[in-house]
Structure formats: C-alpha cells, structure tokens
Amino acid sequence: MSDNLVLEPGASVASTARTDAPPAILMDRVNKWFGALHVLRDVTLSVALGERVVVCGPSGSGKSTLIRCINRLETHQEGRILVDGTELSDDVRALDTIRREVGMVFQSFNLFPHLTILENCTLAPIWVRRMPKAQAEELAMEYLTRVRIPEQAKKYPGQLSGGQQQRVAIARALCMKPKIMLFDEPTSALDPEMIKEVLDTMVSLAETGMTMICVTHEMGFARQVADRVVFMDRGEIVEQGAPADMFENPKTDRLRLFLSQIL
Ligand code: ADP
Ligand code: MG
Numbered sequence: 001m002s003d004n005l006v007l008e009p010g011a012s013v014a015s016t017a018r019t020d021a022p023p024a025i026l027m028d029r030v031n032k033w034f035g036a037l038h039v040l041r042d043v044t045l046s047v048a049l050g051e052r053v054v055v056c057g058p059s060g061s062g063k064s065t066l067i068r069c070i071n072r073l074e075t076h077q078e079g080r081i082l083v084d085g086t087e088l089s090d091d092v093r094a095l096d097t098i099r100r101e102v103g104m105v106f107q108s109f110n111l112f113p114h115l116t117i118l119e120n121c122t123l124a125p126i127w128v129r130r131m132p133k134a135q136a137e138e139l140a141m142e143y144l145t146r147v148r149i150p151e152q153a154k155k156y157p158g159q160l161s162g163g164q165q166q167r168v169a170i171a172r173a174l175c176m177k178p179k180i181m182l183f184d185e186p187t188s189a190l191d192p193e194m195i196k197e198v199l200d201t202m203v204s205l206a207e208t209g210m211t212m213i214c215v216t217h218e219m220g221f222a223r224q225v226a227d228r229v230v231f232m233d234r235g236e237i238v239e240q241g242a243p244a245d246m247f248e249n250p251k252t253d254r255l256r257l258f259l260s261q262i263l
Contacts, residue, residue: 013225016050016209022085024049024180024211025070030079032065039065040076041235049179052212054222054243057232058258063215066232067182070213071102084179100128103173107185109165111157111172117144118153121172129176136175143171147201163194167201174205181205183214217262219247231255 025047032040039062047053055063068074069081072088072095081088083098111120121140125131131139144150147167149160157165166186173181183202187195199221206212206225216222222229223243230240233254239246247263250256 012223013052013203013206015052015227017052017227018049021049023047023082024051024084025213026080026082027066027070028080028082030069030076030081032062032069032074032076032078039235040069043079043235043237045230045237047180047211047213048227050209050211051227052206052210052225053214053228053230054226055213055215055230055232056217056219056222056258056262057238061232062235063232064184067104067184067213067215070180070182071098071104073104100176101179102182103176103178103180104182105166105169105173105184105186107189109157109162109169109189111165111168113157116154116156117149117160117168120157120168121175124172125175140171140175143174144168146174146204147171148197161194162190163197166190166194166198170198170201170205180211180213183212183216185215185217187216187218219243219263223247231258233258 023046027043027045030040030043043066055066057063065074069076070083084101086094086097088094088098115123118137118140121143122133122136125136125139126133141150141153144153147170149164149167152160152164160168187198190198199218202221203225226243228240229243229246231238231246239250239252239255247259250259
C-alpha cells in the first residue's frame with residue numbers, strides 16, 4: 001500500500017487490473033425494470049480485480065441503478081450478477097458476503113448525524129464484523145488518518161464541511177475492508193473548492209490497487225485513474241474503452257453529444 005496521499009497533477013496511476021484472476025464483478029445480460037420503465041437493457045460488464053472503471057452518461061441513463069444492483073440495493077429481474085464469484089440471489093448468506101465485500105459511497109454522504117465521526121466509522125465493524133471496540137477504533141483512526149482528518153474524530157457530521165464528510169464516508173466504507181468500492185457521483189453535491197480533496201482521496205485509494213467503479217463526470221479523474229470508461233445512455237452500455245480513446249475518438253453520436261455537453 002502506498003502512503004502517498006496526493007499525486008502530482010496530471011500524473012496517472014499505473015494500472016493494477018488483474019486479468020489473470022477471476023473477475024471481481026461480472027454482469028451478464030442484466031435487465032431491470034421499474035414498473036414499465038426498462039432501466040437496464042442487456043447490460044454485460046466484467047470488472048477485473050484491481051481494475052478502475054468510470055461510468056458516465058446523461059442523467060436518468062441508469063448509472064445509479066447499475067451500481068445499486070451490484071450490492072443489491074436494487075434487484076435485477078433478468079441476467080446474472082456475480083461479485084467475487086458469488087452470484088447475487090435472495091440467499092441471505094450470499095447477500096451478507098457481498099455486503100461485506102462491497103463498500104459504497106453516495107452523493108449525499110449518508111453519515112449518521114447523531115453519531116460522532118469515529119462512531120460512524122466503528123459502527124459496522126463492531127456490529128457486522130463483530131470486531132472488538134478498541135480494535136475498531138484503532139482501524140477507524142488509521143483510515144481517518146489516510147483521508148487526512150484524524151483530528152475530526154470526536155466531532156459530529158454537521159460540524160464538518162461537505163468535503164470532509166465525504167472523506168469520512170470513504171473512510172467509513174474502508175473500515176469494512178471491502179474488496180470493491182462503488183462510488184455514485186461522490187463529488188456532485190460538493191462546492192467546487194471541495195471536489196479536489198475528495199478526488200485526491202479517491203486517487204490515493206486507486207493507488208492501493210482497490211477495485212473501483214465510480215460514477216462520475218470528473219473527466220480529469222477518469223483520465224488519471226480509469227483503466228476503462230463506460231458510457232451509458234437509456235439503460236444501455238453504448239461504448240466503452242480507455243479514457244483517452246473515449247474522449248478523443250468517440251465512436252457514437254450519443255457519446256459525442258454527451259462529451260460536448262460536459263467538457
Ligand atoms: P442515473 O443515475 O444515470 O441518473 P438512475 O439509475 O438513477 O439514472 O435512473 C434510471 C431511470 O430509472 C430514471 O428514469 C429514473 O427516473 C428511474 N428510477 C430510478 N430509481 C427509481 C425508482 N426507485 N423507482 C422508479 N423509477 C426509478
Ligand atoms: Mg445517479
């Protein structure tokens with residue numbers, strides 16, 4: 001693991017994707033509907049261990065639904081999803097395994113407002129992983145240090161800036177020692193001056209070799225860390241490829257239009 005928390009601007013993170021190992025995530029012709037609305041259309045996606053995938057696309061294209069299906073915050077109706085070799089199903093034990101292995105960070109932080117930063121980070125390790133309190137606190141302080149806010153441990157979420165709260169949310173997810181981290185637009189609720197501190201934290205996490213799927217429109221971040229960019233529109237994966245290829249040589253009008261709107 002690297003202790004280097006901030007990269008030089010523009011430096012890219014070397015790929016850690018392991019194509020020789022079974023995929024961390026495998027989605028095979030996944031379909032999902034909300035009532036009559038077909039929100040995921042034959043989505044097939046394989047993410048290698050250690051790979052970093054950025055998912056982008058217009059609002060309403062199914063990006064959140066896609067990643068929420070991976071940790072079963074939503075259920076799909078057709079196709080298969082395997083996480084670290086375990087198929088998602090209604091089997092409670094399978095679900096337990098997956099929830100432990102997959103960490104998630106949301107746009108809106110979702111910290112518990114009545115718990116301190118430290119308590120937010122130790123809650124799941126103590127109650128889900130059955131970790132002794134002292135050990136959970138030590139681990140939490142280690143991750144709060146990695147996201148550079150150990151001094152905030154005794155405060156409550158409301159006393160922190162948005163950028164700090166989002167870094168706590170990342171530390172909290174890491175305290176469960178996940179194998180895979182999912183991010184759903186983690187910087188889109190932040191003021192511009194706080195976006196960089198959260199992206200820097202995500203870049204340093206990428207450097208550790210974490211498997212990551214990030215829904216984001218931060219294309220600088222995508223260029224710096226993504227092994228692959230996946231472009232979704234209307235529930236479909238329309239195009240995917242290396243960031244530079246996708247941004248400089250979009251093959252479809254849909255991606256060209258999308259890029260012209262965000263860049
Ligand atoms: P994105 O994250 O790309 O903006 P979403 O995955 O949130 O897209 O949404 C995809 C589509 O599914 C949208 O049309 C949205 O309105 C719809 N949708 C999302 N969640 C629900 C839900 N819980 N019930 C009904 N429709 C939903
Ligand atoms: Mg979304």
